[in-house]
Amino acid sequence: MDSRYILEKPLAGTRVGGPDFSCRAGRSVLHDTRVHTVEKSGPVLYKHAMDGGCAALKSEKVSPKGNGLSPGGRVWHDMEKNGLGDQRDTGYTGILKRASPTHCPGINRQLPCSFMHLDIRNPGKQADLVSSLRATQGPNAPLTEKQPLPSTHIPVPRNRKPSGHADKEVMAATVLTSLSTSPLVLYPSSAPTVPEPANRAWKEVLSASYSSSTSGNWSWDASDQSVPSTPSPPLSNDNNKNFLLSSHGDDVNEDITESTHFMFEDPIPRKRKNSMKVMFKCLWKNCEKVLSTSSGIQRHIRTVHLGRNSDSDYSDGEEDFYYSEIEVNMDSLTEGLSSLTPTSPTTAGPPPVFPPPLTDVPHSEHISMNNSQSHTPSLLSQSAPSTLCHIRTDHAYQGPVTHVRTVSIGEKRQPAASTHTTVNKNHALITPAAKSTPGTRKPRGEAKKCRKVYGMEKRDMWCTACRWKKACQRFTD
DNA sequence: AATGCCGGGAG
DNA sequence: CTCCCGGCATT
Numbered sequence: 001m002d003s004r005y006i007l008e009k010p011l012a013g014t015r016v017g018g019p020d021f022s023c024r025a026g027r028s029v030l031h032d033t034r035v036h037t038v039e040k041s042g043p044v045l046y047k048h049a050m051d052g053g054c055a056a057l058k059s060e061k062v063s064p065k066g067n068g069l070s071p072g073g074r075v076w077h078d079m080e081k082n083g084l085g086d087q088r089d090t091g092y093t094g095i096l097k098r099a100s101p102t103h104c105p106g107i108n109r110q111l112p113c114s115f116m117h118l119d120i121r122n123p124g125k126q127a128d129l130v131s132s133l134r135a136t137q138g139p140n141a142p143l144t145e146k147q148p149l150p151s152t153h154i155p156v157p158r159n160r161k162p163s164g165h166a167d168k169e170v171m172a173a174t175v176l177t178s179l180s181t182s183p184l185v186l187y188p189s190s191a192p193t194v195p196e197p198a199n200r201a202w203k204e205v206l207s208a209s210y211s212s213s214t215s216g217n218w219s220w221d222a223s224d225q226s227v228p229s230t231p232s233p234p235l236s237n238d239n240n241k242n243f244l245l246s247s248h249g250d251d252v253n254e255d256i257t258e259s260t261h262f263m264f265e266d267p268i269p270r271k272r273k274n275s276m277k278v279m280f281k282c283l284w285k286n287c288e289k290v291l292s293t294s295s296g297i298q299r300h301i302r303t304v305h306l307g308r309n310s311d312s313d314y315s316d317g318e319e320d321f322y323y324s325e326i327e328v329n330m331d332s333l334t335e336g337l338s339s340l341t342p343t344s345p346t347t348a349g350p351p352p353v354f355p356p357p358l359t360d361v362p363h364s365e366h367i368s369m370n371n372s373q374s375h376t377p378s379l380l381s382q383s384a385p386s387t388l389c390h391i392r393t394d395h396a397y398q399g400p401v402t403h404v405r406t407v408s409i410g411e412k413r414q415p416a417a418s419t420h421t422t423v424n425k426n427h428a429l430i431t432p433a434a435k436s437t438p439g440t441r442k443p444r445g446e447a448k449k450c451r452k453v454y455g456m457e458k459r460d461m462w463c464t465a466c467r468w469k470k471a472c473q474r475f476t477d
Numbered sequence: 478a479a480t481g482c483c484g485g486g487a488g
Numbered sequence: 489c490t491c492c493c494g495g496c497a498t499t
Binding site: 449451452465466468469470471472 | 479480481482483
Binding site: 464467468469 | 490491492493494
């Protein structure tokens with residue numbers, strides 16, 4: 001996404017999942033351009049703000065005409081500037097908040113530390129920010145340790161629990177399973193009848209596959225993630241990894257990186273960012289429990305359904321077969337939740353309904369998930385909630401944007417020609433996010449753009465993008 | 478008709 | 489890259 005958004009865009013962190021990291025090959029250049037543009041101004045602005053000086057900011061965007069600024073326009077600029085300044089002053093938190101998942105192209109899954117979002121979108125800038133922070137806060141600034149790393153360096157999750165390994169194994173099994181054939185994962189709703197012969201057999205097969213395909217350790221190295229390419233079903237490591245990563249809810253770093261990759265490969269139209277989050281749903285009869293982490297769901301199954309010692313992290317992997325992954329459209333989720341927040345007057349409405357994220361999850365899943373989520377404090381506190389939190393903050397920061405629209409991912413127009421024709425259907429099913437086909441065009445936003453706000457007469461006041469007939473950067477949707 | 482902005486192209 | 493703009497989708 002344009003890092004620009006981080007600076008100016010009042011953004012709705014909700015959409016776009018992500019990074020708008022744009023990604024269509026064709027447009028990559030363009031995006032890059034934007035990013036650079038942003039980077040230039042971003043750090044600069046930030047520094048000025050940190051220094052307490054606004055002069056630099058003030059000078060920005062002054063109409064070439066010198067006095068051609070209309071009150072309205074002026075106000076706007078000031079707002080932006082102030083907003084930025086404030087943000088910076090608040091330190092990382094501010095920034096982080098704004099770096100809502102929305103932008104992260106997509107797949108905003110967990111973000112216990114939203115920091116990473118920023119990182120993804122604009123590593124260089126982040127570095128700048130960090131250094132600036134350091135300068136003002138000293139070497140011991142808390143964030144120093146979290147200093148964003150170049151995409152090439154994906155830090156390993158720090159607080160991996162002992163059960164982490166088991167976790168992976170379980171996940172691996174699950175993934176393999178899903179890739180192999182079982183519709184269970186893809187169609188959770190049809191699976192709730194878990195412990196059955198079929199599953200057993202299946203499990204066995206999986207175990208075999210898994211062990212044979214892993215002479216050593218499964219590598220979760222995010223850097224290795226390739227585009228969800230061909231879906232050769234069974235044991236393609238790349239594919240598996242991809243899937244695994246996407247389903248590995250408790251690993252933020254990996255997650256993020258994955259998102260990035262994903263976005264790059266994905267020719268998703270700008271702003272139709274993919275903000276899918278993987279959740280884990282208990283398939284135990286009458287249990288609709290949904291947690292954000294595999295370990296969490298496993299623990300749940302282990303203790304609640306299998307009656308095992310809750311203290312023990314030991315897992316024989318059996319839990320794995322009692323839950324499935326589901327994907328949740330965070331955009332929708334946030335939309336729905338936002339209606340429940342104080343900032344929204346429509347608090348009494350019905351529970352938010354999440355549009356089905358493509359082929360993966362039945363509606364009911366989402367709904368139940370949402371409910372469960374709000375009732376599973378401790379376990380969820382590490383992911384989803386925080387995400388939502390950030391998003392909300394973003395909304396609060398909307399500035400000019402009066403309303404955030406919900407844009408479902410797979411909507412509208414089917415492009416006549418898909419660039420993904422070579423991808424087989426299986427893949428499509430496995431690929432989590434629905435990529436809107438290239439060529440699709442996002443619906444026009446509601447916000448007034450520069451053109452409308454300033455009018456042709458004051459074209460020089462338009463944001464650069466508008467001037468170039470590109471997507472407005474100032475008044476985003 | 479006015480807008481918004483994608484896709485391309487020129488320099 | 490930056491800067492434009494044709495042309496099409498949307499409003």
